[in-house]
Structures are given as C-alpha cells and as structure tokens.
Amino acid sequence: MEKLPSNIQLNILRMIGPRPSPNPNSNPSPADFAEKLADKDDQYSREIGLFQRFGFATIQQFLAPEAALTALHVFSSNHDALRPARIGTGVLKTFDPNVRNDRIRFIDIFPTVTASVNSEEQKTVAAVYHALNPVISAINAALNLDSNDCLVSNGIFQLGFYSNGARYQKHRDSSPFMPGRLVTLIIYLTQDWNMTKGGQLRLYRQTTHGHIDIAPLFNRLLIFKSHYDHEVLPAFCDRFALTMWLYSESLKAVEAVCAPTFSTIRSQIKTAQWSIFVSIASYRDPDAYSTVEHLIKTAKYPERLIIAVLHQDDPVEDAQLHAKKNDAILSIACIFINTIDRKDATGPYAARRKIAREMKNNSATHYFQIDSHMRFANNWDCILVELLDVAESVSKKSAISFYPPGFDDKNFTQLEIFQLPPPPFGPVLMKANPVLDVDGMVRVTGSLVFPPPNPETHLDGVVEPQSLIRQRFIAAGLLFSRPEIMNDLYNLADDDVESNLDGLFFGEECLCTAKLWTRGYEIWGPRDPNLGVAFHRWSRVGRSTFWENFDGESGNLLKNKRARSQACVKFVLGLQSFVPSTAEETVGLFQNWAAGKSNGVGVERIKNDSLVAFPVSSAFTQISTSSTTVATTKITSTATIGIATTVYVTATSSSIADTSSVASSDVWTPSSGSILMFLV
Numbered sequence: 001m002e003k004l005p006s007n008i009q010l011n012i013l014r015m016i017g018p019r020p021s022p023n024p025n026s027n028p029s030p031a032d033f034a035e036k037l038a039d040k041d042d043q044y045s046r047e048i049g050l051f052q053r054f055g056f057a058t059i060q061q062f063l064a065p066e067a068a069l070t071a072l073h074v075f076s077s078n079h080d081a082l083r084p085a086r087i088g089t090g091v092l093k094t095f096d097p098n099v100r101n102d103r104i105r106f107i108d109i110f111p112t113v114t115a116s117v118n119s120e121e122q123k124t125v126a127a128v129y130h131a132l133n134p135v136i137s138a139i140n141a142a143l144n145l146d147s148n149d150c151l152v153s154n155g156i157f158q159l160g161f162y163s164n165g166a167r168y169q170k171h172r173d174s175s176p177f178m179p180g181r182l183v184t185l186i187i188y189l190t191q192d193w194n195m196t197k198g199g200q201l202r203l204y205r206q207t208t209h210g211h212i213d214i215a216p217l218f219n220r221l222l223i224f225k226s227h228y229d230h231e232v233l234p235a236f237c238d239r240f241a242l243t244m245w246l247y248s249e250s251l252k253a254v255e256a257v258c259a260p261t262f263s264t265i266r267s268q269i270k271t272a273q274w275s276i277f278v279s280i281a282s283y284r285d286p287d288a289y290s291t292v293e294h295l296i297k298t299a300k301y302p303e304r305l306i307i308a309v310l311h312q313d314d315p316v317e318d319a320q321l322h323a324k325k326n327d328a329i330l331s332i333a334c335i336f337i338n339t340i341d342r343k344d345a346t347g348p349y350a351a352r353r354k355i356a357r358e359m360k361n362n363s364a365t366h367y368f369q370i371d372s373h374m375r376f377a378n379n380w381d382c383i384l385v386e387l388l389d390v391a392e393s394v395s396k397k398s399a400i401s402f403y404p405p406g407f408d409d410k411n412f413t414q415l416e417i418f419q420l421p422p423p424p425f426g427p428v429l430m431k432a433n434p435v436l437d438v439d440g441m442v443r444v445t446g447s448l449v450f451p452p453p454n455p456e457t458h459l460d461g462v463v464e465p466q467s468l469i470r471q472r473f474i475a476a477g478l479l480f481s482r483p484e485i486m487n488d489l490y491n492l493a494d495d496d497v498e499s500n501l502d503g504l505f506f507g508e509e510c511l512c513t514a515k516l517w518t519r520g521y522e523i524w525g526p527r528d529p530n531l532g533v534a535f536h537r538w539s540r541v542g543r544s545t546f547w548e549n550f551d552g553e554s555g556n557l558l559k560n561k562r563a564r565s566q567a568c569v570k571f572v573l574g575l576q577s578f579v580p581s582t583a584e585e586t587v588g589l590f591q592n593w594a595a596g597k598s599n600g601v602g603v604e605r606i607k608n609d610s611l612v613a614f615p616v617s618s619a620f621t622q623i624s625t626s627s628t629t630v631a632t633t634k635i636t637s638t639a640t641i642g643i644a645t646t647v648y649v650t651a652t653s654s655s656i657a658d659t660s661s662v663a664s665s666d667v668w669t670p671s672s673g674s675i676l677m678f679l680v
C-alpha cells in the first residue's frame with residue numbers, strides 16, 4: 001500500500017463523513033487542512049521525538065473532548081457486537097481465555113455496502129481516523145523514509161473491551177506473518193480511571209529494560225513499536241481501547257522503525273535470505289513436542305522458523321501430552337499450535353492440507369513438511385537450504401525428499417547425539433514397492449543404494465549434481481521446497497475436489513508425486529550417505545494412528561471415505577478406471593483434475609518434456625528418447641502399470657517388448673543413461 005497524497009485522503013474523508021476537528025471552535029476547510037498538514041507534523045513533534053527515542057509515546061486529550069465522549073457513547077452502545085478475542089492466525093486462531101479474555105470487534109473506516117455511510121459509528125471512526133492522520137504523517141516524516149516508503153494503516157480499527165478482570169497476556173502485535181506491522185496506535189476511552197481499576201498496558205521495550213505501565217486514561221493516545229512485548233493487566237473497569245496499526249511492506253521502513261532493538265523480525269526480513277515454514281501434522285503423538293523442540297534446538301537459525309503444528313488429539317485421554325510443551329524453547333521460533341478432536345481426523349494428507357490452507361500466507365521463503373516423531377541433525381536448516389539451492393540450479397521446481405534413517409529411544413540418547421547406521425550405507429532412493437498392497441495401492445519404499453552411485457545424466461537431459469540423487473517418489477514425512485509447493489500439492493483453492501481425498505493414508509505419497517511430477521518438479525535426495533538431515537521414529541509402538549477411527553459406526557463413514565480416496569488416487573495413477581458407483585460427480589471432477597484443468601495434476605511434464613506421460617487412461621504410452629533410439633511401450637495390464645510407475649528403464653532397453661523386462665529393470669544402473677517412466 002502506498003500513502004495516498006493528502007488531497008486524495010481529504011477527498012476520501014469528505015466522502016465518508018464530516019471532517020472532525022481537533023479543535024471544535026475552528027472548522028477549517030479541507031484546503032486549509034491540507035495546507036496545515038505540515039504544521040500538524042510540528043504539533044506532535046515532541047511526542048514523535050520521544051517515540052523515536054524510546055519506542056513509545058503518549059498524547060493526552062488527543063481527540064476534542066466532545067468527540068471523545070461521542071466515541072465512547074457510540075462504541076459502548078453497541079456492546080452486543082463485541083466477540084471474544086482470539087489469538088493466532090487463520091483457522092489456527094484459537095480461543096485461549098488464559099491468554100486473552102477481552103472482547104473485540106473490527107471496524108472498517110471506509111463504509112461497506114452493509115454499513116450506512118451516515119451511521120453514528122461510521123462518522124465517529126472517520127473522525128478518529130482523521131485526527132490520527134497528522135500523527136501518522138508526523139511518524140512518517142520523522143522516520144525520514146524514501147519517497148516510496150511509507151507507513152500506512154489498513155483502514156481498520158480494533159475496538160477492544162476489557163472488564164471484570166479481563167486481561168491479555170504478554171505478546172507482540174507483529175509476527176513473521178505480518179512483519180510489516182510496525183506501529184501500534186491505541187486511543188483509550190476508560191472513564192474515571194484510577195490505580196485500583198487496573199488495565200494498564202505493561203510495555204517491555206527490551207528484555208533488559210524492565211517494563212513501563214501505561215494507564216488507559218480517557219482520551220489518551222498511546223503509540224508504540226509493534227514488536228515490543230506488552231500485556232494488558234487485569235482490568236476492573238469498563239476499559240475501551242480503539243487500536244489501529246501502521247504497516248509497511250518495505251524493508252527500509254522496517255529498519256527505520258525497528259533498529260536497533262528489533263531482533264527476530266529484522267533477521268527474518270533482512271539478514272535472512274531465507275526463512276522456513278514447517279508444517280507438522282500430529283495424530284495423538286506423544287513425541288510431537290519433543291520433535292518440535294529438537295527441530296528448534298538443532299536449527300542454526302531457529303528464529304527464522306515459522307512452525308505450525310496441528311494436533312489431532314483426544315480431548316480427555318491426550319490432555320497430558322500437552323504438559324510436555326516447553327514455551328521457553330518453542331517461543332524461540334514463531335509457533336502456531338492448533339488442536340482438533342482426533343475423531344475429526346481424516347488422515348495425514350487432509351491434515352497437512354489443512355495446515356497449508358490456513359498458513360499459506362506466511363512470509364517464509366521455504367516450506368518444510370515433516371512428521372511429528374522426528375529428530376534432526378545440527379544445522380539441518382542450512383543443509384536443506386543449500387541442497388535445494390543446488391537442486392534449483394538444475395530444475396527451478398525442485399523438492400528435497402527422502403525417507404530419513406530411523407531412530408529410537410535407544411540410539412537417540414539424552415545427549416541428543418545420533419549416529420548414522422554403520423556402513424555399508426548409501427543414499428536413500430525413493431521408489432515404489434513392486435507389489436501392490438491389499439487395497440491395490442502402490443506403496444512407496446526407500447532403499448539404500450550401495451555403493452553410492454556416481455551422478456549421471458538421464459536420458460531426458462536432467463543432469464544429477466554431485467550432491468543429489470534423483471528420486472522417483474516423494475516422502476510425505478520429509479519434504480523441503482518452496483511455499484508454492486503447498487498449492488501444487490494440496491490444490492488449495494478446490495475444497496470440493498479435495499474432499500474426495502479425506503481418509504487417505506497409503507496413496508498420499510503416490511498422489512503427491514503425481515501432482516509434482518506432472519507439474520514439472522524434480523525430486524531429490526542427498527547423495528552423501530553421511531549427510532545427516534533428519535531421523536524418523538519408524539516404530540509405531542505406543543503411538544496411535546487414525547486407523548483406530550475406522551472402528552464403530554462413524555468408522556464406517558470414514559472407511560467409505562478412504563475407499564473413495566483410494567479410488568481417486570488409483571484413477572489418477574492409471575491403476576484403475578474410476579468406479580462410477582461412488583458418485584458421478586466425483587468422476588467428472590477427477591477427470592478434469594487428472595486432465596490438469598482443475599489445478600490438480602499438472603500439464604508441464606506432458607507438454608514440455610522428452611518424457612511423455614498420460615495420466616488418465618488405463619493403458620499408457622511411454623516414449624523415451626535418446627540420441628539414437630526411441631522406445632515406445634504400451635502396457636495394458638493394470639498390475640504392470642503399478643510396477644511401471646516405479647521403474648527406471650535402462651538405456652539399453654531401446655525397445656521394450658514385454659512387460660516383464662520393464663519389471664525386471666526396476667534396478668538402478670547408474671552407469672547407463674536411464675529414463676523415468678512415471679505415472680502413466
């Protein structure tokens with residue numbers, strides 16, 4: 001958002017209601033006002049100077065006296081519209097009355113279709129906003145920003161109401177989600193405040209500076225830097241507070257406001273060329289908090305992590321799991337925790353999608369999807385960022401993904417030093433199990449390739465770098481890429497199509513691979529077997545899975561969902577034609593989806609590559625090219641197609657006559673050129 005020129009601001013203000021005047025006796029015209037903008041900057045120069053120096057300032061008797069009384073009257077007369085305040089972002093927003101139990105509502109300065117332009121409330125907020133304008137200009141002037149930089153409001157006030165001991169525990173108003181939110185402006189409207197009434201705003205400017213309590217005096221404007229910790233002490237009065245935030249999308253403005261005290265967010269924006277959003281779906285996992293803690297402790301730059309955990313827990317039986325939460329460690333990163341009832345869980349794919357949907361607007365430069373029972377190598381964050389850098393030099397769309405080695409409580413000591421398995425040990429190659437499972441699904445496996453193969457140039461022209469091995473499949477529990485991948489994986493805009501995938505467990509990795517492959521992604525794993533990145537607890541002992549929800553009557557519903565989701569996946573993979581009896585509509589959706597029309601499986605690979613994949617039909621054609629030969633194969637048996645999804649065919653198979661030679665070539669022969677047959 002750019003600052004509007006003041007004449008346009010005034011025009012807008014003229015349209016939205018009578019212009020208020022800080023001084024009720026003089027009533028200058030808009031033109032006068034425009035001329036006086038500079039004076040107004042001066043008017044607050046002392047306070048703004050204090051704000052610059054100390055990071056906060058107050059202005060007493062800010063509104064004209066009767067304007068303040070009108071505001072209080074208007075706001076307190078619409079008490080019913082106030083709602084319990086929540087914390088967090090998106091659906092990860094939760095009520096936590098222990099943290100905050102004020103009531104709030106948001107008021108748009110600019111009238112919407114539903115609000116009458118002439119309503120008292122609309123006039124009042126316009127008036128307050130108008131009074132704030134010179135303060136905002138003064139802040140901008142003091143910061144001496146470039147002409148393109150500007151702090152602006154988003155045009156929305158938060159009206160907060162605290163009474164009966166309501167409070168808001170220590171927090172910050174800015175987060176890596178809104179690093180551009182820089183300045184908090186609050187007008188207090190508490191009548192007859194005195195010490196016994198409480199409700200002071202306790203401001204902690206820096207951890208070493210102690211705190212300052214600011215009384216919520218009637219008609220007092222408080223300005224402070226949004227990244228300061230602050231809390232509202234329990235209020236035993238009717239405490240109204242009207243808050244507006246100033247935002248900038250520009251780094252220069254962030255620096256101007258925040259230096260030199262700003263640490264976390266500045267490092268996220270400036271020194272950090274990168275930051276990582278970590279998505280963790282947990283199902284009743286006693287290890288979930290240890291995983292998150294370890295993730296934070298082993299990261300080189302834990303403050304650059306934005307971590308979202310979706311717990312799918314039993315409200316009674318799993319209550320004790322949350323006792324393990326260590327806020328001191330968690331708060332080093334920026335963490336968002338949401339808990340849903342385990343009975344509402346519909347599998348890991350759906351849970352990861354839910355997180356992606358709610359958190360898609362986070363500001364991180366990277367996306368890391370992991371399981372809830374993992375441990376990590378020191379500096380895993382730098383290692384992954386570097387590996388992806390290398391991968392992206394080969395293919396702009398890349399992901400690092402592989403099954404990590406295991407750990408259990410024995411080999412993972414309290415010292416939290418882990419050891420890689422002893423040699424022989426090679427890189428992990430992700431591929432499909434050649435045998436379909438009982439449901440006819442393709443299962444993905446990771447096999448150790450020993451000795452570690454040398455990099456090769458594949459027939460489709462992809463050159464493996466020294467540090468990476470090209471994968472056939474993703475591992476859903478360790479996937480590192482860019483934030484765009486959230487949409488490529490989870491088709492975020494299309495809830496209807498995606499609801500067909502509720503209940504999916506086995507099949508998730510094939511489906512996601514299909515999406516990524518057809519959208520032009522390359523999947524990579526580290527070639528160096530000694531390069532530790534992460535460790536996975538493979539044992540399921542002591543851990544529930546959402547399969548337990550398949551029991552009982554509601555379990556049947558879930559079973560049906562699972563069957564449908566598996567049918568969808570098989571359809572997309574070409575493992576079976578769709579079973580129309582489930583729903584005509586679903587078939588249609590998935591046909592579109594498979595054809596890449598509905599943001600599901602993509603078409604990049606089909607169009608542009610020497611590899612040709614046809615994702616829909618029950619028969620498939622694969623054309624592989626090399627300088628000398630073109631091999632075309634038609635395979636019609638579904639079982640073979642299941643196998644074929646996994647194989648690398650050696651280059652010598654210039655003409656693959658029968659399906660058995662395809663199956664038997666499911667071996668990696670690094671010295672020869674090879675071609676990926678995939679998802680056809």
Ligand SMILES: O=C(O)CCC(=O)C(=O)O
Nearest residue numbers: 160168173186201232241
């Ligand atoms: O009302 C106040 O003084 C501050 C409220 C607050 O911190 C917030 O809503 O973020």
Ligand SMILES: [Fe+2]
Nearest residue numbers: 171172173230
């Ligand atoms: Fe706040």
